[in-house]
Amino acid sequence: MSSGEKYTAAAYGIVFLTILVYVVIIAAKLSRLERETAELAELARSRRTDV
Amino acid sequence: MSYLSDVLTLARKDLRLELRARDTLPAMLLFVVSILVVFHFALPAGADDDAARGLLWIALVFTALLGLARAWAPERESNALEGLVLAPIDRSAIWLGKAVAVFVFLAAVEVVALLAFAAFFAPVDGATILGVLLADIGICAVGTLLAAMAAASRTRELILPLLFLPLAIPLVVGGVGASIAPDPGGYLGFLALYDALFSILCWASFEYVVTE
Amino acid sequence: MSTSSPSNRVPFIAAAAAALVGLAIVFAFFVAPEDADQGISQRIFYFHVPIALTAYACFGWGALKALLLLWKKEERYDLESYVAIHQGTIFGAMTLLTGSIWAKASWGHWWVWDSKQLVLFLVLFLFYSAYFMLRFSIEEGPRRANISAVYALFGVVLIPVSFLAIRLAEDFIHPTTFTRDGPQMTGTMFLTFCIAWVAITTLAYALYRVELVGKRLDENLRELREALTA
Numbered sequence: 091m092s093s094g095e096k097y098t099a100a101a102y103g104i105v106f107l108t109i110l111v112y113v114v115i116i117a118a119k120l121s122r123l124e125r126e127t128a129e130l131a132e133l134a135r136s137r138r139t140d141v
Numbered sequence: 142m143s144y145l146s147d148v149l150t151l152a153r154k155d156l157r158l159e160l161r162a163r164d165t166l167p168a169m170l171l172f173v174v175s176i177l178v179v180f181h182f183a184l185p186a187g188a189d190d191d192a193a194r195g196l197l198w199i200a201l202v203f204t205a206l207l208g209l210a211r212a213w214a215p216e217r218e219s220n221a222l223e224g225l226v227l228a229p230i231d232r233s234a235i236w237l238g239k240a241v242a243v244f245v246f247l248a249a250v251e252v253v254a255l256l257a258f259a260a261f262f263a264p265v266d267g268a269t270i271l272g273v274l275l276a277d278i279g280i281c282a283v284g285t286l287l288a289a290m291a292a293a294s295r296t297r298e299l300i301l302p303l304l305f306l307p308l309a310i311p312l313v314v315g316g317v318g319a320s321i322a323p324d325p326g327g328y329l330g331f332l333a334l335y336d337a338l339f340s341i342l343c344w345a346s347f348e349y350v351v352t353e
Numbered sequence: 354m355s356t357s358s359p360s361n362r363v364p365f366i367a368a369a370a371a372a373l374v375g376l377a378i379v380f381a382f383f384v385a386p387e388d389a390d391q392g393i394s395q396r397i398f399y400f401h402v403p404i405a406l407t408a409y410a411c412f413g414w415g416a417l418k419a420l421l422l423l424w425k426k427e428e429r430y431d432l433e434s435y436v437a438i439h440q441g442t443i444f445g446a447m448t449l450l451t452g453s454i455w456a457k458a459s460w461g462h463w464w465v466w467d468s469k470q471l472v473l474f475l476v477l478f479l480f481y482s483a484y485f486m487l488r489f490s491i492e493e494g495p496r497r498a499n500i501s502a503v504y505a506l507f508g509v510v511l512i513p514v515s516f517l518a519i520r521l522a523e524d525f526i527h528p529t530t531f532t533r534d535g536p537q538m539t540g541t542m543f544l545t546f547c548i549a550w551v552a553i554t555t556l557a558y559a560l561y562r563v564e565l566v567g568k569r570l571d572e573n574l575r576e577l578r579e580a581l582t583a
Contacts, residue, residue, distance in 0.1 A: 094394040097458035101397040101451045294490040307480035311518035346503040353495040
């Protein structure tokens with residue numbers, strides 16, 4: 091591979107990597123949201139049984 | 142012209158406070174002379190006058206920052222800003238009054254700074270003085286507003302340079318250009334353009350910085 | 354939050370972005386001819402420049418939402434303005450990185466002060482990084498929304514002013530030794546560029562909408578929690 095090819099691959103790779111990092115962030119956020127909604131569902135369930 | 146008299150009253154109040162307390166002005170003076178002395182040791186022996194003129198602008202910007210960090214201190218310490226905002230005056234007058242007061246301090250310090258620079262490094266020409274005056278307008282207009290923003294934040298003095306320096310880059314370009322270019326007209330025009338644009342923006346938006 | 358706008362179009366926008374970016378990559382590497390002067394590294398241009406243009410668009414969009422916030426005082430504009438500027442800063446960082454690689458490939462240095470666009474992006478990157486510092490050191494509320502909005506408006510004035518300043522500075526810092534002329538683009542090259550531009554813009558818009566969905570979800574959840582624990 092010539093150096094020009096390497097740099098071009100690196101430039102496109104960085105864009106790709108940025109989007110992958112974004113996927114990781116979204117994944118972390120999703121799992122947090124899952125945890126929170128589970129807590130809230132639990133809370134709602136216990137409330138229903140209380141009444 | 143009640144707007145203008147409001148502005149002058151507010152500016153006069155700041156000047157009188159400073160004359161009584163003498164907090165900021167001596168600090169700025171000492172700072173600018175110290176920094177010029179530091180620059181003497183930072184410049185290698187072969188450096189020409191243009192390099193020194195570039196450093197002069199760094200000294201001026203940082204001295205201005207020192208003054209701006211204290212700009213809203215009187216209001217903050219006595220919680221007077223809320224009162225001012227509620228007072229029956231146009232809110233932009235509060236900004237303009239403060240900017241005028243800061244301008245007076247800065248100009249006073251710069252008289253000494255330019256004299257010291259001329260004595261230590263290189264002669265100062267008319268274009269430089271005009272450039273400094275024009276840059277001061279921009280520094281005071283933008284800096285006063287940013288200082289009001291910083292005063293609302295938790296990190297106050299820490300954040301002001303971060304907010305101010307990117308906005309000061311065009312002023313440094315215009316100022317350095319005016320000091321060293323053989324034909325400074327374009328740079329002075331650019332400084333005037335900066336002043337006009339940002340003064341209007343600050344004048345129109347200050348109200349939102351101090352109200353909810 | 355009662356003002357949430359419909360999010361059911363988000364998957365469609367994201368799918369369109371994916372398809373367009375795929376098409377742009379195919380065009381950039383297989384359809385567009387090789388540049389005679391710069392060789393393969395010229396192909397960085399097809400992503401670098403659209404990313405830069407998109408970053409400007411994000412900053413502009415953020416400032417527009419900021420203006421709407423100050424004008425109409427609706428809370429949702431604060432979030433929209435913030436998300437747009439966040440997006441713009443990420444795209445700005447990508448511009449700096451790809452631009453730096455391009456500089457290394459064409460001129461042998463990781464950073465060239467001669468490239469006006471790169472210098473401008475560095476200034477903007479610093480400016481908008483300070484935006485986040487400012488925003489996160491003010492208590493949440495209308496005051497923070499207002500201050501963030503005013504700062505965002507400063508940004509759109511700073512962009513042309515800085516650009517002018519950087520052009521002026523070139524005269525005394527050092528004369529330009531090599532210029533990057535607007536590449537002499539052939540028809541196919543220009544088509545590739547346009548496809549890439551549309552693709553990146555759609556991608557940015559999709560990411561913007563996804564971020565907004567997430568942030569609104571957070572807010573709704575917080576409200577729900579308050580209602581349940583009250």
